[in-house]
Amino acid sequence: MQRWRNWSGSVAAEVRAVVYPRDEGALSSAVARARQVRATGAGHSFMPLCASDDLIVSLAHMEGELHVAADRASARVPAGWSLKRLTAELWEHGLALANQGDVNPQSVAGSMATGTHGTGRDLGSLSTFARGFRLVLADGATVWCDRDTDLELFEAQRLSLGLFGIATEIELAVVPAFHLHERIEKRPWAEVREQWDTLVERHRHVEFFLFPHTDDVILKTLDETDACAPPPARRADDEAAFRRVLDIGARLPVAVPWLQRRMMSAPMTGRRRGPAHVIFPSERALRFEEMESEMPRAAGLETLEEVVGWIRRRRLPVAFPFEFRLVAADDIWMSPMNAGPVASISMHQYVKMPWQALFAEAEAMFRAGGGRPHWAKRHRLTRDDVDTLYPRAEQYRQVRRRVDPTGKFLNGHLRELFG
Template sequence: MHQSRRRFIATIAAGSTALAAAPVSSIARTLVQAAEPIKRKGIHWRNWSGSQVCLPSERLAPKTIAELQQRVADSKGTIRAVGAGHSFTPLVPTDDTIISLGRISGVLDHSKETAEATIYAGTRIADLGQPLEDIGQALINQPDIDEQTLGGCLATATHGTGAGLGCMSSYVTGLELVTAGGDTLWCDMQQNSEVFSAAKVSLGSLGLMTKVRMQNQPSYRLRRESWVAPLQEVLEQAESLADSNRNFEFYYIPFSSMCMADSHQLTDEEIFSTEREDTNEAVMTLKTVRDWLGWSPKLRQFALKSAIEDIEKEVVVESSWRNYASERNVRFNEMEYHLPREAGLAAFAELRRAIEENNLNVFFPIEVRFVKGDDIWLSPFYQQDSVSIAVHRYFEEDYQPLFQALEPIMRKYGGRPHWGKLNTLGKMDFAKLYPRWQDYLEVRRSLDPMGKFLNPYLKKLTG
């Protein structure tokens, strides 16, 4: 019994990012429409969760940048880049052309002096760790899902956790775009600096990103510690834990009064690991508890707390890129908002009350992370150190009631949504949230006046 309870919770915490969420109102209607059967012939594209669907007239996967340039120049309709499909907003769907850059991947060159590397944007994060380690480098930070392409991560300001660490886009020192006419354009702080400021987070609306120069650091190891603790105890220490650890996050298990905390510190220790658990199995165990005991919050709390509170600490020392990533096999939809750090824990407390006082139908842990602010025009972290709060919902379940209840709380505290996660905001909302929104629109129009890179969703956002 002790071992099964340990497996139950360890998995629960580490696997929380792995499931559930979805939007509301206009975007919700868009998703419902997208999920309806399409009666034209062809090969459907679906995102990872299945909530976004389209039937493009062309699906391309060029082998070279020159071939990509020609395809873009010849195209008469909309073009959207597609990566791993881990975004839940309708950034990809189009009836025209979707292009995968997965065949143009790998590390192109690097500098030992500056610890920079130029990488093809179609490279998946999971395929970067070993090649970078081979040249003595590592990404400064990365998300816990590593299936995304580098270009997709940057387009949506994907992030990991760390109060002193920015989103992935904040470490870009240069990038190349294929523009609407099929030309290549290199951008950095010296060349095309305005475009560079807009392109580091651009939703794929300026052109197709082909190469990225990343500021990395020498290869490093991390000591990862994961432990279970009462939620109140973690909340009292959360700010200091965020500031004293290189990486820190916690996952609250709804209706349990318990959470799993996770920290990383730099280390020179030898590689080792305590027993590691199957995070996907744990998430499904939480679902079973919800299904059986969801009718009684008190009984559910007793069962969860009893199973969780004696879980032992897990410790893993590994290369950084191996310690960041977790395998996510349970599919979900997700909503995530980035709130000003000073408001983050208050927003979390109100979210928890809304869930438990109203017995909302959720079983996935609520993920709380810390991210450093930056100066990127469309970054949700623009001039704002943030607490990121993510809510997930099992892909087979209706996410709308949960998000309709929780999204207003996120917005009340001044949150900005993750560009790849479900939300109901429109162009006027984003114009208020982003001081450089009009600057971004001007750069976008100058590069792509005919809207070649705008699908229906982006046309609504950009006007």
């Protein structure tokens, strides 16, 4: 038996084996022989999406290469590549992803399977980039699906949660390479609230970070800029001061409000320019737990104020800032963005501090405001909740039963929702 853990360390599984096939034939054989199998990328899911009691498969060592279409509007890529590797390879071809999130170790397949997204009023999640998938099915056979070949499977696979097969190759939309200018500054929370719509109109990307016990936010904007060299690499000790603050708060939770106000009293400005795939991601060395709600855009700021007010009134030791972003609407069956554009609110807690009760109470407030949770972040959805929130949930299950009739790709968590 082997023990597998996710990135934050809070999800663990005792499995018969964790395997790293080097080619599709080895993968097909492993899947065909397994009783239950789940695929893992970088393990950045906070829910037990990758947990298995039999076999976990990683495609990190799979052979493969990038193939750019003749029209340069799409490319076929190895599904197990990290976003970091993919975007660097695309750059060598003069191409890029239209958007990314703020970390890039995740696998391409894992990012799409969970609806991972960045920020941008007119920019959808990575799942919206999908144009086709090559899958290894439960019996080891391989199939291709896209809008012209098995449309139902393609639509379900766009945000799959790993329920239909293991993707080995993905065709995705790409754009000409571009450069970004990042600006970071501290601004009063009240001012950003008042000017939010203007900021959204003015910038390609805008988001902010709000420590709940302070009255200022860290505002981050990204805009296209002229070609330029990559910026200097960030120093390894950039997060050292914040780590010290978090460790003090973990030992003395009552001090968290004071620590946040003291930390945010310092000047905060930053500028970076460079290739988009270098500027989008940030280092995330500090471990945390996370929940995220995709709110109807009109309810986003109001709901954030409600949750922050609850934290302040009770002086709750929420150590990390809230992250507030925008994501465009899409038409993907199980996407939290399929009912319209959203304001995405992420709530984090340091791994050394309690998070379960905090997240449970905050989730209820997000849900009351019309929010739907990110599939890979902490949530407590039930099967009834899924059916209420997603009108095509049963059609999604029907596709799953068709391609995986024995439930080989189900684990305990997913069986409760989609079995």
